[in-house]
Amino acid sequence: MFIRFRQALLCLLLLWLPVSWAAETGWLQSPDNDHASVRLRADTTANNDTRLLLDVKLEKGWKTYWRSPGEGGVAPTIAWQGELPKVEWFWPTPARFDVAGITTQGYHDRVTIPMVVHGRAPDTISGVLTLSTCSNVCLLTDYAFTVAATSGDAQFAHDFAQAMGQVPVESGLTDSLKVGYRQGSLVIDAVRAGGWSAPGLYLDPPEDADLGKPVFRIEGDLLQATVPVSDSWGEGAPDLRGKSLTLVLADNGIAQQNTLPVGSAPAVAGGNDAFPLWQVALMALVGGLILNLMPCVLPVLGMKLGSILLVQQKDRGLVRRQFLASVAGIIASFMVLALLMTVLRLTNQALGWGIQFQNPWFIGFMALVMLLFSANLFGLFEFRLSSNMNTRLATQGGHGMAGHFWQGAFATLLATPCSAPFLGTAVAVALTASYPVLWGLFLALGLGMSLPWLLIALRPGLALRLPRPGNWMNWLRRVLGLLMLGSAIWLASLLLVHFGLSSSKPAEENIAWQPLSEQAIQDALAQHKRVFIDVTADWCITCKANKYNVLNKEEVQTALHEPDVVALRGDWTLPSPQITDFLRSRGQVAVPFNQIYGPGLPEGKILPTLLSRDSVLTTLDEAKGKTP
Secondary structure, X not given: OHHHHHHHHHHHHHHHOHHHXXXXXXXXXXXXXXXXXXXXXXXXXXXXXXXXXXEEEEOOOOEEEEEEEEOOOOOOEEEEOOOOOOEEEOOOOOEEXXXXXXXXXXXXXXXXXXXXXXXXXXXXXXXXXXXXXXXXXXXXXXXXXXEEOEEOOHHHHHHHHHHHOOOOEOOOOOOEEEEEEEOOEEEEEEEOOOOOOOOEEXXXXXXXXXXXXXXXXXXXXXXXEEEEEEOOOOOOOOOOOOOEEEEEEEEOOEEEEEEEEEEXXXXXXXXXXXXXHHHHHHHHHHHHHHHHHOOOOHHHHHHHHHHHHOXXXXXXXXXXXXXXXHHHHHHHHXXXXXXXXXXXXXXXXXXXXXXXXXXXXXXXXXXXXXHHXXXXXXXXXXXEOOOOOOOEEEOOOOOOOHHHHHHHHHHHHHHOOOOOOOHHHHHHHXXXXXXXXXXXXXXXXXXXXXXXXXXXXXXXXXXXXXXXXXXXXHHHHHHHHHHHHXXXXXXXXXXXXXXXXXXXXXXXXXXXXXXOOHHHHHHHHHOOOEEEEEEEOOOOHHHHHHHHHHXXXXXXXXXXXXXXXXXXXXXXXXXXXXXXXXXXXXXXXXXXXXEEEEOOEEEEEEOOOOOOHHHXXXXXXXXXXXXX
């Protein structure tokens, strides 16, 4: 009897609340897919718009897709029955799924997607929801539904507001955001005060383009995402410049959606997307080899060759061991540099080749070491380690190996303010690549610099062909001592700027340099002017060579004095986040850096590391563009 009474009461409630029950479909399932349940709810607003909520529940390990599913999957769609005003979908921030090299964008566990029917909708709304769900297999399931809208449902209003809170907003996350394209890649630069912790990027691909998984690089407040681009067939990348890109950027529960025009991203010299890894490794070898010809290294290399003359017997084995010890010092120093760069990357600090010369303690230490080397060559005293090691750091007889190890180490450290051809390319790739690639490329740099030392280690007879010892050796020691003393004085001069004293500029340099900034470039281009950019540092030997050999020459200075030329200079002698960001945005990590813009080169053209008169004048002419 009690059971019948309860059934009758339930029937009365159903008859009494028909509208409330019609306001949602209840959880719908399909016999073909027991891994997902869906529900639709509806509510009418005061302005006669109809709001809908699509709830999706998924079993563990299953997912469904965002409006742009990525490389696989199908976005949810609804085939509406009858005539219906415009329906606007609001998509919550998705997640990224990577399976078997395929990257997709979507949702797992549970998601609620809000929709708004703009304008008066029928009393009942019907349609068929097509939902793609995937785990190890993918299922495409249809759910037929009919729902009638209520009015003033407080629970619905709460749920709708909560769902809209998961939808990205137009601002509030980034301070600046821009999108650029270079061959094969989209580059998104986002600046956020306070930095980034766990960023996510989700993209709507432009027409006829497929976008791969973003690769992030975080340095301070800057987030740079590089996204591989290919056409719909996975082959050549289409040119996306001038098109629009819609993206969602998220971090720490905050998400921002923007549609931005795609500009041009600076080409990365030797970036991962420009050269295969084997070519970059070859550049590292060549760049390291060229470092031996830099004036920074020549004093140590000269001292190394001079030490052979102090070997009293023509002992090939001893010469071989000495040079192998120096090779070990070079390799070890490059590994220390790799460790330094790894630590700086992990702590989101500025990266660059030679940045240790921005530290006065490092400069002072190196100056002291070079001064001691010079004093030793002048015969004032000898270096000795502790007696338990029983070896010499820089001996006259040359039998201790520690001194030769440190000769190689100091040669490496002295090479870091020099930027050689191929070197900047290899280092730029290393500092943005994975950590194993970073260490591998720094090892290749060390091996490249070690090649001349290895050659003599393999063929000691080459070194033993030097003239027999004699009085001329004392003169050679004095010459080498003077070279070391000159290096020490140069290093000491770098400390002046750290004490607030300006280093003297070359008397021949009469260019009216202006401070470097992105805004200055854009202002000059807006006035149809050409722009010559020079990023330099007092500790950069190659920069000084460029000034003396090229920039201070009369023809070049005359060209830079033209009324339509604006000369901009950035000084990286001391740490500068602005200069670091400027170089990084152009795929550079070392100085010197020179670039020319103009009506004929609106995207800018990067000049070689070692400038030549012809390269500067020819590019300046190219920047003029076509005369009307």
